[in-house]
Amino acid sequence: MRKRFYLWVLFLSGLVLIAYISLTTYKEKTPEWKKHQAEYKELLIRNAKDEDIRKRAREMDIRLQQLYLGELNRIDRCISCHTGVENPLMADEKVPFKKHSGDYLKNHSVERFGCTVCHLGQGRAVNKKEAHGIGRETYWDYPITKLEFIQTSCALCHDLTFLKDKGGEKVVAGERLFRQKGCKGCHKLEGVGGVLGKSLDGIGSQPIAYFPMRYIKGEQTVAQWIREHEEEPRRVVSDSQMRVDVTPEEADFLTTYIMSLRAEEIPKKLRRLTGARLPDEIKDEGEALYKMYCIACHGSGKESVFDDAFKRTIPAITNPSFLRVADDKFIRENIEEGRAGTQMTAWKSAAAGLTEKQIEKIMRYTTKDRPKERPTQFGYSGYKVNVNKGEEIYASRCASCHGEYGEGGIGLNLRNPVVQNADPEMLAKTIRDGRESTLMVSFGSKDGGLNAQGIADVVAYIRTLSKKEYKLH
Amino acid sequence: MNGLKNSGIGRFTSNIIGLRDSFLKSFLREGKPTTDLSRTAVMANNFFLHVQGAKVHINTLRPGYTLGLGLISLYLLLITVVTGILLMIYYNPSIENAYNTVKDVNYVVFTGRLLRNMHKWGGEGMIISVILHMARVFYTNSYKKGREFNWIIGVALLILTFGINLSGYMLPWDQLSYWALVIVANIIQSPKEVTDVLGITKLFDIGTFSKELFLGGLNAGKEALTRVYLLHIMLLPLILFIFLGVHFWRIRKDGGLTKPEGFEIKDSDTRYISGQERKAEVFPANKTYGLMELVKAKTPAVNRDIENNVLSWPNLILAETAVFFFTLAVVMVYSFYINAPLRELANPLIPENPAKAPWYFLGLQELLSYSAFMGGVGLPGLALLGLALIPYLDREQQQIGVWFSGKRGKYIALESLVVGSVVLIGLLAIVIKYGWLRTWWPDIPQLFIILINPGNIWVGFMIIWSLFVIKRTDSTRMGAIALFTMFLLSYVILTYVGTELRGPNWAFYWSKSQWPLH
Structure with a gap:
């Protein structure tokens, strides 16, 4: 030295x-897939039924295998490890040598469809970690689909009518839940739906980022994110307002369906979509529409509920005492225009995308329990009102629930245009009679402590609320 | 018998028999390098070796003087060229295929992953080795006596090294590439900040023009990838190799590397030269040859320093080969363990937050966060101009070839390092803790921020401090040492801050684990 x-x-x-150089050569000469294929070859020889097959098995080349899928514009190398995917002799072996389960490959030949079109994952990769793409350190946007969600992929090319008795129960159930849990009340899909939540168009093919x-x-x-978000929205996104109530099983179904909402990338000629829809999906009836767009917030609509995430009370819109005072015009206007300053969306076709016909049907459905008898007239126009007096009463009797400026709290927001433009007669009746099953008591009753003049004064004051300065804190 | 030997067939047969010898003789025209004459001839006659002298000064062979850094840079370049050509076999510069072909290199090309790693780390290693080589040349005072222009070429080579690395960074077309491309395009556009302030953007929008020229449009897309590819494999390397040729040629014409006046051979030098050297046969110790007249250098001159020159073959060649194998081994081992990053496919809809340039530009990006123009164009331009001018502003010819030009220089370098660290870190702490003008007076005109920002203040301090050192020591060389030390220091500190301490929205975080979610 x-x-x-x-x-x-x-x-x-x-x-x-x-x-x-030796180390590198060794490493390159002994990749993961080679070990699998060597083991597969041994299995082939062992499982061979007769000498002829055994002889052919002995001659099997161990080499990298890939599928070039011209129609799908992708390359899948999965069969380098999963070599026996089409071999019936491998039905009882363990993964990765196992034959594909079921008879799916009969109509979806590996040569034409490959693997990643259904299973996702990184087809070009040739080691398990990166091919399956699980974990952010692999930097792959579309990790392999867990088998519990695999029906997602069926729905990309097949109608639910076809899938419902051909092994697609989960995605069909998910779609039904999606309609019945009112998801589109907040999530837009294909141009229709509320705006509180994220639009769900193409959500199944959005990158993890x-x-x-x-x-x-x-x-x-992404699938796991959606499932956990359905189960506990505020753990996953702390300021989420999502109102959802699903069992773990339902969350699985829903996730399976939602993941199938993907931006189109499979060529038309490979798809089998006819546009056929499930029987209960076709029914454009009031009840179905109510479930699809309203039920997530309003529930049955019989009782008002204070929502922690909304920080306000969701009104009981099918409550008879509400229906007694609210006429069709008022309710239709509520649905069409929404309630500014609250979570209530404007459902007219220019906003959330419902047609006039659909709104009419929803309105009919929610008002079907309207009591026959009409409330006694209040006669608001007959009173000479004193706004200052009304303000005093409001401060002492109303502000605790409806907020100092009418911004709402436990009670409704009184500042929004629908209330402000409502018929004063209706407001007065509501104050006088209260709302059954809600916290709004009847102020005109014996225990309510307001006389008719007082009620008229408060109504007058309420109608000035929108002109008062109020900053959201 | 004799007739047969002289016949055509006979001569032909003996030609075949003597093929090996005659071929070797034609290849090595001077025979095997066993004598000093033939050793000299090897160096002089071989196309690849003749850019080096037949003799080499012992000082050049001391690893403690050059640290082999110039050679290492060259070898890293050669490694990236060879691996780069191999990668080009597979790479396809289109936004549809670029990412997939890089994936294929990683997954199915034999040793592809290693080749890509070596290309990547070799290239980024070049940045480090070129900067260190520049530091070595600076601190040994080797940019004087006819070498001034070669220093400028060196600065140009440094810029080209940055440029080639950066353009290569954009080729895989993953998220890193795409957002680096966006940042670089914005840096190129940054003169717009000044034209905006002057209100002449409508007439003379040089920033946007340059950006469009670079990207081939206003957004990063397929045109941009084609241009970057062209820069990476063709234009920049071509210029680099031309400059490299000039760089080497001038070293040769300047009489090899610098060496100190009054060089004395030490016992330890015997490690670096082979033993047979001393029995010189052709060149007596007291004689040199006349060609030296043509060379600009002062040494070796007749009867001076001759005994300290040894034959290049085998001494220099052995040293160079050893450094080559050393470099190759280091790159190979590093590449074996550390994979070059490859992120998700580029997606213009998902901005990386923070979107960071490659690490070697994060110092600039830190400056950029103060003022786009000053950080992107003004200050780096000033720094490069300053670097290029150093040999012309410091013309003291003493202590050439001596590390730090002696003890005083070592002290000044250390002092500047300490003072610079305190001032720069203090300045950064103020910026991070209290913000800057825009935080204090939100409505302040942008002109003030372009003129008064932490980057400018730091550069101003460096200049004032160097002038102060010149005044105090009465030596421009000492001032240059102070300035250069601070320049290196700020590159290191700013790069560290930009790489490790800046998180989403370019906010300050002690470590990556404190970054807010997502």
Whole structure:
């Protein structure tokens, strides 16, 4: 070392180089898939039924296998490890040698469809970790679909009418839940739906980066995110207002369906969509529409509920005492225009996208329990009102629930245009009679403590609320 | 018998028999390098070796003087060229295929992953080795006596190294590439900040023009990828190799590397030269040859320093080969373990937050966060101009070839390092803790921010401090040492801050684990 510095540098570097060139060669010559294929070959020889098959098995080449799928514009190398996917002799072996389950491959030949079109994952990769793409460190947007959600892929090319008795129960159930849980009350899909939540168009093919994964307990995939978000929305997104109530099983179904909402990428000629719809899906009836768009917030509509996330009370819209005072015009206007300053969306076709006909049907459905007898007239126009007096009464009797400026709280927001433009007669009747099954008591009753003049004064004052300055805190 | 030997067939047969010898003789025209004459001839006659002298100064062979950095840079370049050509077999520069072909290199090309890693790390290693080489040349005072222009070429080579690395960073077309491309395009556009302030953007929008020229449009897309590819594999390397040729040629014409006046051979030098050297046969110790007249260098001159020159073959060649194998081994081992990053496919809809340039530009990006124009164009332009002018502003010819030009320089370098660290870190702490003008007076005109920002203040401090050092020591060389030390220091500190301490929205975080979710 002392004598010949450069010779030693040369010698030692040379040794290191030889060592690492050998290491690299070894590593490249023994990839993961080769081990699997070698084991597969052994299985083939062992499982061979007769000498002829055994002989052919012995001649099997161990080499990288890939499918070039021209129609789908992708390359799948999955069969380098999953070599036996089409081999009936491998039906009882373990993964990755196992034959594909069921008879799906009969109509979806591997040569034409490959693997990733249904299972997702990274078809080009040739090691398990990166091919399956689980975990953010693999930096792959579309990790392999867990088998519990695999029916998602069926719905990409097949109608639910076809799938419902051909192994697509979960996605069909998910679609039904999607309609009945009122998801579109907040989530727009194909141009129709509320705006409180994120639009669901193409959500199944959105990259992982769109979804904050920090509070996800399970695997970091989009499907898992959606499932956990359905179960506990505010754990996954702290300021979420999502009102959802699903069992774990229902969450599975829903997720399976929602993941099938993908931006189109499969060529038309491979798809089998006829546009046929499930029988209960066709029914564009009031009840179905109510469930699809209203039920998530209003529930049965019989009782008003204070919602922690909304920070306000959701009104009881099918409550008879409400229906008694609210006429069709008022309710239709509520649905069409929504309630500004609250979570209630404007549903007219220019906004959330419902047609006039549909709104009419929803209105008919919600008002079907309207009591026959009409409330006695209040005769608001007959009173000479004193706004200042009304303000005093409002401050002492109303502000605790409806807020100092009518901004709402436990009680409704009184500042929004629908209330402000409502018939004062109706407001007066509501104050006088109260609302059954809600916290709104009857102020005109014996215990209510307001006389008719007082009620008229308060109504007059309420109708000035929108002109008062109020800043959202 | 004799007749047969002289016949055509006979001569032909003996030609075949003597093929090996005659071929070798034609290849090595001077025979095997066993004598000093033939050793000299090897160096002089070989196309690849003749850019080096037949003799080499012992000082050049001391690893503690050059640290082999120039050679390492060259070798890293050669490694990236060879691996780059191999990668080009597979790579396809279109936004549809680029990402997939890089994936294929990783997954199915034999040793593809290693090749890509070596290409990547070799290239980024070049940045480090070129900067260190520049520091070595600076601190050993080797940019004087006819070498001034070669220093400028060196600065140009540094810029080209940055440019080639950056253009390569954009080729895989993953998220890193795409957003780096966006940032670079914005840097290129940054003169717009000044034209906006002057109100002449409508007449003379040089920023947007340059950006469009670079991207081939206003947004990063397929045109941009084609241009970047062209820059990476063709234009920039071509210029680089031309400049490299000039760089080497001038070293040769300047008489090899610098060496100190009054060089004395030490016992330890025997490690770096082979033993047979001392029995010189052709060149007596007291004689040199006349060609030296043509060379600009002062040494070696007749009867001076001759005994300290040894034959290049085998001494220099052995050293160079050893450094080559050393470099190759380091790159190979590093590449074996550390994979070059490859993120998700580029997606213009998902901005990385923070969107960061490659690490070697994060110092600039930090400056950029103060003022787009000053950080992107003004200050780096000033820094490069300053670097290029150093040999012309410091013309003291003493202590050439001595590390730090002696003890005083070492002290000044250390002092500047300490003072600079305190001032720069203090300045950054103020910016991070209290913000800057825009935080204090939100309505302040942008002109004030372009003129008064932490980057400018720091550069101003560097200049004032160097002038102060010149005044105090009465030496421009000392001032240059102070300035250059601070320049290196700010590159290191700013790069560290930009890489490690800046998180989403370019906010300050002590570590990545504190970044807010997502």
